[in-house]
Amino acid sequence: MEVIYQAFLALMAPNVLLVVLLASVFGLFVGAIPGLTATMAVALLVPVTFFMEPLPAIAAIVSASAMAIFAGDIPSVLLRIPGTPASAAYTDAAYRLTLRGKAELVLGVCVVTSAVGGLVGALFLMFFAPAVARFALNISSYEYFWFVCLGLTSAAFISPGSPVKGAISLLLGLLIAMIGVFPVTGQPRFTFGSTALYGGVGLVATLIGMFAIAEILRYAMSREPLPSMAKLKIGNIFKGLMPELWRYRSGFANGIIVGTGTGPLPGAGADIAAWISYALARRFSRNRKEFDDGSLEGIVAAGAANNASVSSSYVPATVLGIPGDSMTAIVIGVLFMKGLTPGPTIFQTQPTLIYGIFLSFILANLLMIPLGYLAIKLSRYILDAPRSYLMPIIMIFCVVGAFAMDNTLTAVVTMLVFGVVGWFMEENGFPIAPALLGIVLGRLLEETFLTSMIKAQGDFLQFFARPIAGTVGVITILIWISPLLVMLWKRMASKRALA
Structure with missing residues (x-):
């Protein structure tokens, strides 16, 4: 407890609090812009951390990442365009509720579930990090393969409508995930001679295309008047919130559990946690028709899962020095840059710093409610902007965001191609969610299967050993x-x- 108290005093220093506040505002801004992801927000902060002490540097990254994951919900709710991949799982449901005049309630649910999920994940991180890290060491490629299979199975639970079309969408996503170099032999496949595709198709460019560009195409080609958004006003986002959260309390709890459990797994991340939580909520929903027509049930579960996953993903990064996702990989790099080596010994050598990092998660998620409220109130001006002006601006941000992820025009072309693909799929009743899930998990499925088969020397029974x-x-x-x-x-x- 003495160490935690010392870490609290270090975090409450005026200069550290100022850094956390500025990084939180920056994270909200980047996350709310379609095409700019939470990973980009963290990466843009790295040059600034050169001039900081270790605690404010990591606290800035923690605050920006937590805020950006939540802020991705804002364009999802208002424009049907996810700001970050973690928001894609429930974008359609959120936008359906917005069209029914419930935008403020959905945004209130998003900010509260994100904050509470992040707080629980942070508390879990503080008290159970070493134990979870030891458990994570026992997870081999066999376990990962079955976890991925279980995640892909959830595609059957997140796609309303025809199961056949949902299966076709999932297979399309798995096919797209195969683009690139074969993991064992290094042989290029489905690259059409383009060396730019050797690394595969970028997830962010694909996500932007299938949602944002498809939405822009739908607007440009629609002959029917779009639903009027000018009548929607963002008032008190907390009005009527508690009864809804209590109504879906089991999904809320399940989302926190899934997010907290998924975060420590390397390669998982907030987006996979959100997909799995949303799929489970739909599978066990008592009213499937209401769920598919637009319900808060899945949003509550997935919103809690994504931020809980962000907090718990720091377990392998701090305890083992193993990055759980791209954001924690950047954190490990910053720690090395400061002359610190993440791993089990950091709890003995730098206990104040490590618990200061854990406490910064609690501070960031507590700040999320007031700062998120302000961001939501400012976002009401999006509703007042004419779509004819708004869509070209979003298009510019999408192009910039896709290009900035890889610094290549290939990402922009990928975004545009998948924009057409996404538009065609939705026009013909094929759900996009299973395809995105296939793209997210397809590569991991193949790599874990091949690694396991090599270790098992072709004996499939070893997958159950x-x-x-x-x-x-x-x-x-x-x-x-x-x-x-x-x-x-x-x-x-x-x-x-x-x-």
Whole structure:
């Protein structure tokens, strides 16, 4: 407790508080602009951290990342364009509620669930980091393979409408994920001779294209008048909020658990946590039709999961020195730049610093409610802007954001191509969410499968030999065959009834 108290005093220094406040505002600004991601917000802060002490430097990155993940919800709700990949899972549901005049309630849910999810993740990080890190060391490629299979299975639960079209969308996403170099032999595939595609298709460029560019195309080609957004006003975002959160309390809790559990897994991140939480909420929803028509149930679960995942993703980064995602990779780089080596010994050598980082998560998520409220109030001016002016501005930000991720024109071309693909899919009733999930998890699925098969020397039974892998594998297979089992059960029951 003495160490935590010392860390609290260090964090409360005026210069550190000022840095946290400025970084929070910066994160809100970057996250709310379509095409500029939370990772970009963190990367842009790195040059500024050269001139800071370790604690304010990492606190700035923590604050910016947490704020940016939440701020991505603002354009999702108002424009149907996710500001960050973590917001993509529930963009459609949020926008449907906005068209029904519930924008302020949805935004209130987003800011509160993000703040509470982040706080729980931060507390988990403080008290259970070493134990979780030791558990994460036991996760091998076999477990990752089944986790990815379980995540892809959730695609069947997040796509309303035709299951066949949802499956086709998922397969398209997996096919797109195969573009690039084959992990084992290094042989290029589906690159059409372009060396720019050797690294695969960029997730951010694809996401911007399928949502933002597709929305711009829909606006440009629509002959019907768009829904009027001028009548929507952002008033008290907390009005009627508590009854809704209490109504969906189980989904809220499940989202926090999924986000906190997903964060420490390397390669997962907030976007995967949001997809899984949204899929689980839809699967166990008592009113599936209401859920598909636009419901707060999935937004509550996924909103809590994404920020809980951001907090808990620092577990492997600080305890093991292993980056859980791109943002924590930058954090590790900043620590090395300051002459600090992340790992188990950092708790003995720099305990004040490490607990100061943990406390900065709590501070950032507490600031999220007042600063998020101000950001939402300012966002009402988006509703007043004519779409004919707003769409070209969004187009410019999308081009800048896609180019800035890789500094290549290939990313811009990718964005435009997938914008056309996304528009065509939605015009023909194919859901976009499964395709994006396939792109996010496809590469990881292939790499973990190939690595596991090489280790097992072709023996597929080795995928079930380890306790965790075996348990998750059996659960996944049972989910796959559950429709067949249900059908057989109904046939047997009908035969008994006739007999």
